[in-house]
Amino acid sequence: MKLLTTLLIASAVLVLAAQNPPPVPPTAQQPSEIGLVISARDDGSPPKLAVPEFIPLGKEPEVVAAAKSIADVLWDDLAFEKEFYLLPRDILRTVPRPASVEQVSMDRWKELGAEGLVVGTVRKTADGIVVEARLMRVMNGAMTLGKQYSGSPKSLADGGRVFAHGIADEIHKQQRNLRGVARTKLAFSSDRDGARMKGPVGDRDVSNIYMSDYDGANQSRLTVNRSIDIAPAWSPDGELLAYTSYRTGYPDVILQSLRSMRPPTYPARGSVENQNFLPAWSPDGKMLAFTSNRDGNAEIYVVNRDGSNLRRVTSHPMADVTPTWSPTGTQLAFTSDRGGTPQVYVINLDGTGLLRISGEKCDRATWSPAPLNEIAYAAQAGGGYEIRIFSFATRESRSVTDGIGSNESPAFAPNGRHLAFTSDRTGRPQIYTIARDGTDLRQITKTGSNKYPNWSQ
């Protein structure tokens, strides 16, 4: 099974996706047959993949530009998961681009040692854009994956990134049985628009919720509010964003639809006396855990997303804050300073089974998606904080960040292989992503102060 032993020959499965992909990414349908898997090599190193420029089928400038940019983005998307060895771009450029799919020759790719080749085309039709991608086995020219996507003319406005993301996720799924994150997004709070609100001492920075693609592209503003909106959390279905807003004069949990203009709802039903913050979605998307001072001091509560069935989980005179759900939805991890310093505890949803898991001052636990069963948090180190990951399997924790700056507010990617976090390593707080082994640090934001990242499912 390790080498290319699968005998299934996939027929060209070209599936037409829905029209008008943005803002909903085009989702290619499952191929009717699973094709060849380009496996890891005998020595265990990842298979070599060539992702040259796509072939523009037409002379329109946007088609020619997209043929280049889609391949560029696809290269980055595939490199992000480190499942393939990608032939470097300068080497790709030494191979002449064919004028059509029929003219693709495997000879040069064989010489370069590639095992897989992505052949893509872009063309304009009467009502939009059609992008086609095939994953070929270099050895014999057989197609292992074929996808066709169509989109509105506007879908090339950002270079056709959405097509590249769809192809990358398909390749990861089919070839590596991996849930890629190319189509995921980050939400965070930012003061970048420079708006100020009148404060009692002087003007204060306004912060609003922003979002971007997982790699920092397409940064856009979601809330427009002369107050502070912080700590966004994506619902598992991607339809809603929960966050903490002070727009009413006190912090409250707000649910805002991302797909409709429906007015926001307030499931925790805050008031001057009942203040609520830091919402976290249950894995099934039906409930929210949050912190509230409604019974006198900060405790953890759970409520259905429609505001019904509010119940209190913790009960302690010290502060219990910052909840996160276990992947099974039966436990919460949270921060409590009941032991003298803020530490991370785990508790069953019914309030039983309290267990401290940290041995150091820390906060903002975030439970990994299954099956990893780890908890990331910000632990005090030196003058600031480091992102650390606690493993339930080993009962030990390890540092992910490198001791530079203060690093806070970790958030797992939906496949658990990456984290987003806030760091002030370059001055003002900015959003970064990093692989869970501490490699591949990437700066996502650069303008203003940006905090409280959260990764969509």
Added chain:
Amino acid sequence: MTTGRLLTPAVILTLAFTFGACAKSKPPVARPVDTNSGPIPPPPGLPPKPPEPVPEPVGVPPEPRMEDPLKVSDIDKINQNSPFQPVFFRYDSAEIEGEGQAVLDANAAILKKYPEWVITIEGHSDERGTAEYNLALGNRRAAAARTYLISLGIPADRLRTVSYGKEFPFDPTHTEAAWSKNRRAHFVLTSK
């Protein structure tokens, strides 16, 4: 560094009154002169001028104000020159110590003098804790100040609290001095 916060309520009120009076006295306002002073004749030899606004007489003290400026000023003005002093806290603490108690005693005296005032106590923290936990810490500081004011007889429904964590540092620099200023409960007049 602490003397400024040890002002007695009387001094604070006097200062506030003075600020208020100054604010009221400028820009200069033309006032009618005494009826018996008559129009000023133009100096001889000069062409007649159009009538000028009568200057404010020098040496006449401003009319004594019957109203208290804190009663007539709008909320924003009062908050800009707030009669309330902030309470500062030790690192990672929400405990109100002697110095903070003196400040709260003074703030309570103001609240007793203006029984219609409702204030919001803002809890703030320095930048050294995590953003999330600091929301809880700020909450606890505001609540501690509120509890103390209630113990002095201020009705609970006049005392709101809100925590901003480390979102709004008073001094955004990264020094011990800045941090000690940022760990505070701040008193804001909300309605009157």
